[in-house]
Amino acid sequence: MSANLNRVETQWLAQLSAMRAAIAELKLPADLENVPAYGQDVWTDEEDSSEPTSGDDDLWDLVDDDEEEDQAFLSDSSHPVHETTPSPAYGAAWLHERLSYVSSSMSVDELQDHIVAILGSDSSDDELQMLLADTLGFDELDLVAEFIAHRKEIATAVQPPVKSQPNGRILSRREREAALEQQDFQHKTASLAAAQDRSVTQYPHVYRAHDAGNMLSSHGRKYMLPLGSERTEHEKYEEYSIPPAKVGTLGLGxxxxxxxxxxxxxxxxxxxxxxxxxxxxxxxxxxxxxxxxxxxxxxxxxxxxxxxxxxxxxxxxxxxxxxxxxxxxxxxxxVALNDFKIVYVAPMKALAAEITEKLGKRLAWLGVQCRELTGDMHLTKAEIVATQIIVTTPEKWDVVTRKSTGDTELVQKVRLLIIDEVHMLHDERGAVL
Structure with missing residues (x-):
C-alpha cells in the first residue's frame, strides 16, 4: 500500500515540476499584485453577491442561476407581453356600423348577436350565404359576400360575452323555475326578423311595415311620426299630437x-x-x-x-x-223614365233617408224620382213604378228579391245596383241575409 502511495506521490511531483517549467517558459511578469484573480475580469448580467465565495459554492451558484433563467424564460414565453396593437379592420365597431344601415325590425345589438352566431357556426359557405340573405334581405348581397369573405376575422374579433356566474352554489328548485320562466318570456317577446325573401304580390299604394327599410330610405329606417309631432307623457298614458297632413299633390300625368x-x-x-x-x-x-x-x-x-x-x-x-x-x-x-230602375243599398235606414234627400235634389231638374224603401217606408206598386231610384237597406232588398211572385217587374228593370259600405255585410248581419 505504501509503495503505491510513493509511486503516486512521485508522479504528482513530476507533473508539478513540469508545470513549473512550463510556467517559467512563459516569462510572466514578476509583479502580480495588480493582476485580477481568475474570473474577476469577466462581467456578468447579474451579480448575486459582492463577497468572494468558495469554489464549490461558485459552481453550485452557476447551476442554480441557469435553472432560474430557464424557468424565467419559460414563464415569459407562456405569458407573452401584451403590446398595444391596432384593432382589426373587421371588428365590432365595423360590424355595428354596417348593421346600423340595414337593420329594420330588429335592434342593431340583436342583429349583431344573430350575425355573429351565424358566422361562428359550422355551416358551409353556401349555407351561410342563404342564412345571411334570409336575415339581411337579398338587397344586401354585397354585404353578405363581405361577411363570408372575412368570416373568421369577424367571428374572432367579435366574441359573444361570457356570462359569469356570481357564485358556484346550486340553485334551488324555485330559483330554477324562475330562471326558466324568465328565459321563456324573453324568447316569446323577442322580435323576429322580417321575411325579406317572401314572394308576395305587389299592389299599388299598398304599404307594409317590413318594407319600410327599402321604401322609406336607403339606410333601412322604420316608419316615423311626421315632422312636428309632439309626445307628452302623463302618469297613466302617453299622448301624441300629430299635425294634420298636407293635401296631396297630383301625380305625374x-x-x-x-x-x-x-x-x-x-x-x-x-x-x-x-x-x-x-x-x-x-x-x-x-x-x-x-x-x-x-x-x-x-x-x-x-x-x-x-x-x-x-x-x-x-x-x-x-x-x-x-x-x-x-x-x-x-x-x-x-229622359225615358219608365225604361230603367236604379237601386241604392244603404247600410242603415238613417243613412237611406239622407241619401234619398240628396239624390232627389240633385236629379230633380231631370224629373227623376228618388224614394226610400225600408222597413219604415212602404211604397205602393204605383209608387214603385213611378220611381226611378230606390234607396233601400240590405234586409229590405233581400225580402223584395226573394218573393217569387212579387215585384218581378222592378227587378227586371234594374240597370244599376249600388251597395254603400259593402264591408259591413261581412259580419253576422251578412250571414243573416
Whole structure:
C-alpha cells in the first residue's frame, strides 16, 4: 500500500515540476499584485453577491442561476407581453356600423348577436350565404359576400360575452323555475326578423311595415311620426299630437276633371262645383264612360256619393234623347223614365233617408224620382213604378228579391245596383241575409 502511495506521490511531483517549467517558459511578469484573480475580469448580467465565495459554492451558484433563467424564460414565453396593437379592420365597431344601415325590425345589438352566431357556426359557405340573405334581405348581397369573405376575422374579433356566474352554489328548485320562466318570456317577446325573401304580390299604394327599410330610405329606417309631432307623457298614458297632413299633390300625368269640360248632363247635376276631386277624377273615365263593375275604397268624406252619382248619370245618359255621349252640348234632354230602375243599398235606414234627400235634389231638374224603401217606408206598386231610384237597406232588398211572385217587374228593370259600405255585410248581419 505504501509503495503505491510513493509511486503516486512521485508522479504528482513530476507533473508539478513540469508545470513549473512550463510556467517559467512563459516569462510572466514578476509583479502580480495588480493582476485580477481568475474570473474577476469577466462581467456578468447579474451579480448575486459582492463577497468572494468558495469554489464549490461558485459552481453550485452557476447551476442554480441557469435553472432560474430557464424557468424565467419559460414563464415569459407562456405569458407573452401584451403590446398595444391596432384593432382589426373587421371588428365590432365595423360590424355595428354596417348593421346600423340595414337593420329594420330588429335592434342593431340583436342583429349583431344573430350575425355573429351565424358566422361562428359550422355551416358551409353556401349555407351561410342563404342564412345571411334570409336575415339581411337579398338587397344586401354585397354585404353578405363581405361577411363570408372575412368570416373568421369577424367571428374572432367579435366574441359573444361570457356570462359569469356570481357564485358556484346550486340553485334551488324555485330559483330554477324562475330562471326558466324568465328565459321563456324573453324568447316569446323577442322580435323576429322580417321575411325579406317572401314572394308576395305587389299592389299599388299598398304599404307594409317590413318594407319600410327599402321604401322609406336607403339606410333601412322604420316608419316615423311626421315632422312636428309632439309626445307628452302623463302618469297613466302617453299622448301624441300629430299635425294634420298636407293635401296631396297630383301625380305625374294626372289632372282634375273640370265641370266646364263635361257634357250638359253632368254640368246640370254638378251645379256649384268647379271640378271633381282627385278620387272622383281618377274614377271618372270608368264610372261615367263605361259600364264596368267597380269597387271604390276611400275614407269617409272622400266623395264616394258623388262617385256613385257618376254611375247614376251613366245609366241615365243611356236613356236620354239626345244622348250626351253623341252630343255633349245638347240642352233639351228627354229622359225615358219608365225604361230603367236604379237601386241604392244603404247600410242603415238613417243613412237611406239622407241619401234619398240628396239624390232627389240633385236629379230633380231631370224629373227623376228618388224614394226610400225600408222597413219604415212602404211604397205602393204605383209608387214603385213611378220611381226611378230606390234607396233601400240590405234586409229590405233581400225580402223584395226573394218573393217569387212579387215585384218581378222592378227587378227586371234594374240597370244599376249600388251597395254603400259593402264591408259591413261581412259580419253576422251578412250571414243573416
Amino acid at each position: 294626372q289632372s282634375l276633371v273640370m265641370i266646364k269640360d263635361m257634357d250638359t248632363l253632368c254640368q246640370g247635376t254638378f251645379k256649384g262645383y268647379k271640378s271633381l276631386n282627385r278620387m272622383q277624377s281618377l274614377v271618372y273615365p270608368v264610372a261615367y264612360k263605361t259600364s264596368e263593375n267597380m269597387l271604390i275604397c276611400a275614407p269617409t268624406g272622400a266623395g264616394k256619393t258623388d262617385a256613385a252619382m257618376l254611375t247614376i248619370l251613366n245609366t241615365i245618359a243611356k236613356n236620354v234623347t239626345p244622348s250626351p255621349f253623341d252630343d255633349p252640348n245638347a240642352t233639351d234632354l228627354a
